[in-house]
Amino acid sequence: MSELIPPIRGMNDILPDATPRWHQLETVTRAVLAAYGYREMRVPIVEKTELFARSIGEVTDIVEKEMYSFEDRNGEHLTLRPEATAGMVRAGISNGLLYNQVQRLWCHGPMFRHERPQKGRYRQFHQVDVEAYGLAGPDIDAELNIMLARLWKALGVSALELQINTLGTPATRQRYRKLLVEYFRRHLDALDEDSRRRLDSNPMRVLDSKVPETRKVVEGAPSLLDHLDAESQAHFAEFQKLLDDSGIRYRVNPRLVRGLDYYTRTVFEWVTTRLGAQDAVCSGGRYDGLVELLGGKPTPAIGFAMGMERMVALMEAEGVSVPDTAPHAYLVRVGAEAERAGLRLAEQLRTALPGLRLLVDCSGGDFGKQLKRADKSGARVALVLGDNEARKHEVGFKPLRNTTEQVSISWDLAVARLAAWVQ
Template structure:
């Protein structure tokens, strides 16, 4: 008896019926990033485990609970849990930071975390992310946030709130950590085991704990904004000024600390309530010490990551439009085996010109072929039988309007098909415009 094998828990198949949604969001994100002067980078799926221990932080949930790590002989590798560490490693290794600054890159990649699967949170998930290295000023923070907002706006999303915060620099965070330890120490025994460890190593991580008990205790904890040094406070105030200059609305949320240790100063999230508890569609911030920490020269940097699964979920819940997939332009229906070579020749010629063309490969009867053509959404159908082959003349049928156009099967066929297809597309665009404007029957 054959054993049925299913996909691993926490992963999803993206079928041909769904892939057009992914193509839509990937294209929007890629084109918008390019408009802001960013360039695509591709990095390995796995990296040395030390890379994530050094960059993400040993006290984070990602490192302590969620990484997929494997050993190959004496070498240890980890499937990437996020994109920033690998991108910065690549910038350093390939000398990008020796070129003109700022360096601006983006990526679309899959990430892996061993989490409890739920809506919008998978063990294999996909991110669009950007990183900008070389600029320390708050104008760069505003630029990164503006890019994220531009993508969300282009997707047509509504009710997306921008939350911002500053978590300071190592200098002012040291004072803040003292205040947090003093606050949490009386509650030490109530904290979860992980947060008891964090209390000494990195008490800010307690603020990010998902435990109801820990988050309840943290509710009245000291606020980082009260401990910012003059430089960090000025940076944060300037960021707000630049956001206002671009008419970008925001809310200051002192509870945002982000989940990874490399963040400094500005952190932000775009949040929605339309997809349940997992409402952060995009999150990011500044990480000025990361490049030096990874062996490079001191270089300021910042970026964000946008979960594509969550973005698509939010678009679906709000009824946003996805660009439909390109359907079959021409289906050729050979009535017998003698017509197949002609069908192949026509298909080959039109495919070279960029048309999507199919012909029967299942030896179906004509009626079944017409049903198939309708099912795949073919715009035109061309029936080839003995009469058409002898006369070298056939009828091109528009499946939507049922119009038929006489065409020659000779050298002029592609030219004639071009004319008919362009005429049809223009007619369709005009009809859509008239429906949208309500001008049916108008002589204006």
């Protein structure tokens, strides 16, 4: 044997036992998004590095130390996307989708961040990314979360809490930032090292600190909610009213600060207590300035990203059942005539019954061996074909999950029997 080539750290293979769960998540998500008028778009996984640097923010952790960046053969600086919004906006502008138009769009696929892997955090991970463009009012903010509440219900998960906050306009945020920095500077001694560092790079993140000492200081800090401009305040109030109307429960979390620079006004996060430290399953917010920042016409926008690995983990944790993917029937063949006839029978069944999952034993052996495999496959029934049956155009119909006797029936009748199990 040759030398083994190991997989890349933090990048997972999603194995056949796991894919039914992923399909379930994708299928349900697709249906809910369609019900709200969202259309799928597919964009490249690689973009120019500049796109992410400009949109996410030069001084964010993502851009400073987490991106998979490289030079291609032409010397262009490219990056594996660390998030989807920048590419979606770029594609929207490139293709004229965002000019004076309302668009409800979504995409899904892999994202890449060079972080230390842990539970719910990987270097290649997958997101469903949803974006609404051209809508400035709080009703779309609310609708997105109403839609998410419906999605959670459809997926069968309940251990999620909605947290909301507002960051105001860039102008108010800047003013507030100043106040905040001044306040923290007065209490510098009480701040931990990380928080001191953040004071220069991203002071609002200090509000999110988990260090007890720092938390005490944070409690006395000025709140952004008290320094909002009137319009942002009204927007946030209306957003909450609409959530109330829909019976969506939420908690205002003044410390909720998104890590990406482009967020404005409404931000939100659906969190769970069931997944350890990486508790945010879905989060997003408004980014009214991003389209313009990337060279488009000023366009209000709001969106969110759902972490698929985290959602899959939550579904597992909550014991959501997975659709059965075991074969409906397992065909065993013994004898030269039966072997040939069996393949014809299998094709007839598949033609007559779209959706039928039929496995033909091609490993050989006597009836005992093949039936053992039939049982292991999880099939409901074994179709038993020997030369005797083949000559008479019949097949043994042997239920494997109850004690019903095997019967010999015509091929046509086999179609009718199996039809009941195929949707």
